[in-house]
Amino acid sequence: xxGVTQTPKHLITATGQRVTLRCSPRSGDLSVYWYQQSxxxxxxFLIQYYNGEERAKGNILERFSxxxxxxxxxxxxxxSLELGDSALYFCASSVQSWxxxxxxxxxxxxxxxx
Amino acid sequence: GQQVMxxxxxxxxxxxxxxxxxCNSSTTLSNIQWYKQRPGGHPVFLIQLVKSGEVKKxxxxxxxxxxxxxxxxxxxxxxxxTDVGTYFCAGPPNYGGSQxxxxxxxxxxxxxxx
Numbered sequence: 654x655x656g657v658t659q660t661p662k663h664l665i666t667a668t669g670q671r672v673t674l675r676c677s678p679r680s681g682d683l684s685v686y687w688y689q690q691s692x693x694x695x696x697x698f699l700i701q702y703y704n705g706e707e708r709a710k711g712n713i714l715e716r717f718s719x720x721x722x723x724x725x726x727x728x729x730x731x732x733s734l735e736l737g738d739s740a741l742y743f744c745a746s747s748v749q750s751w752x753x754x755x756x757x758x759x760x761x762x763x764x765x766x767x
Numbered sequence: 768g769q770q771v772m773x774x775x776x777x778x779x780x781x782x783x784x785x786x787x788x789x790c791n792s793s794t795t796l797s798n799i800q801w802y803k804q805r806p807g808g809h810p811v812f813l814i815q816l817v818k819s820g821e822v823k824k825x826x827x828x829x830x831x832x833x834x835x836x837x838x839x840x841x842x843x844x845x846x847x848x849t850d851v852g853t854y855f856c857a858g859p860p861n862y863g864g865s866q867x868x869x870x871x872x873x874x875x876x877x878x879x880x881x
Contacts, residue, residue, distance in 0.1 A: 655809070684867050695855065695873035696810065701866060709866035743809060750867035752859020753798050753817070758809040 656680065657759035659744050665765045671732040674762045678725055678746030684708070685727040686756060687719055690741040702727055703750040734766045769794050769861050773872035781880050786843040788875035790856035797859055799832055799839045800869065805852040813841075813854075846879050853877070 656679035666672055678685050687699040698711035702721035713719075716734075721727045731738060741761045747754035770793045780786050790799065798817045802810040814823055816832035816839060823830045829842045843850055853876045857869035 655811070686868055688871075696857075696871040698868045698870065701868045703867065709860075709868045711868060745810075747867055752867060752869065753815065754867050755800070755812045755815065756810075756867075756869065757812070758802075760809050 655757040655759065657744060657746050657757050659742075659759035659762050661762060662760065663763050663765075665767065666734060667767055668734055668736060670734050670766075671730065672734065672764065674729040674731070674742050674744075674764075676727045676729070676744030676746075676759055678727070678744075679757055682746035682748050682757070683725065684747045684750045684754065685721055685725070686745040686747070687713075687727070687729050688743045688745065690743060690761075691739075696743065699729070701750070708750050731764070736766050739764055739766045769870055771856060771858055771870050771872040773856060773875050775875055776873065777876045777878075779878045779880065780846050782848060783845050786846050786850070786877055788841050788854050788856075788877075790839040790841075790872055792837045792858055794861045795836050796861075797836075799836075799856055799858045801830060801839075801841055802855045802857060802871075803852050804855065804874070808852075810855060843877075846877070848879050848881055851877060851879050 658677045683704045688696040699713040701709040719729045743761045745756040745758045800815045801813040804810045821832040827844045853874040855874040857871040
């Protein structure tokens with residue numbers, strides 16, 4: 654158990670819909686990262702928040718947005734969903750915000766868009 | 768843009784055989800990290816290498832960081848069925864700053880036949 658929690662575990666929805674994925678980082682970690690993992694694909698970095706502020710942005714679509722709240726939990730909002738958005742979405746956390754930090758991953762949310 | 772490449776994509780071995788996966792970055796890395804993802808699981812941090820030419824061992828696993836800090840390898844001696852999973856290497860983006868995100872390779876999926 655990494656100490657990172659993600660809800661829900663599974664999500665099935667229809668095209669055009671909007672969903673929210675939630676992540677609670679490990680106690681004491683200030684950074685939260687969101688990654689997308691499609692079938693047989695690696696981990697695509699989406700976005701990072703550090704202590705409530707956006708710190709880095711990857712290949713995140715305009716239909717996707719995220720935020721980190723004062724209690725440091727984070728939410729990833731996916732809207733106007735398409736079939737291709739079906740994937741595993743991982744949240745990870747780390748203590749600080751530098752490239753040498755170890756990242757601790759949550760169990761992931763499996764999103765299926767029908 | 769900056770890329771981290773891994774080969775092979777898949778490796779099937781007989782239990783007891785050795786296994787090696789290679790990681791190459793298009794740019795020099797300040798450090799490289801290795802993660803393992805078991806089937807149905809989430810990535811778990813294995814190790815971080817920082818120094819040029821560094822070699823670290825964890826039981827049957829040997830990790831190397833190249834002299835130019837652009838490549839790395841993970842070697843498993845005498846594989847066991849518990850080694851099954853996907854092994855990812857990852858490094859921080861070259862643009863530095865205070866971003867903490869990592870660029871992941873696509874991973875090497877290891878299967879072990881008992």
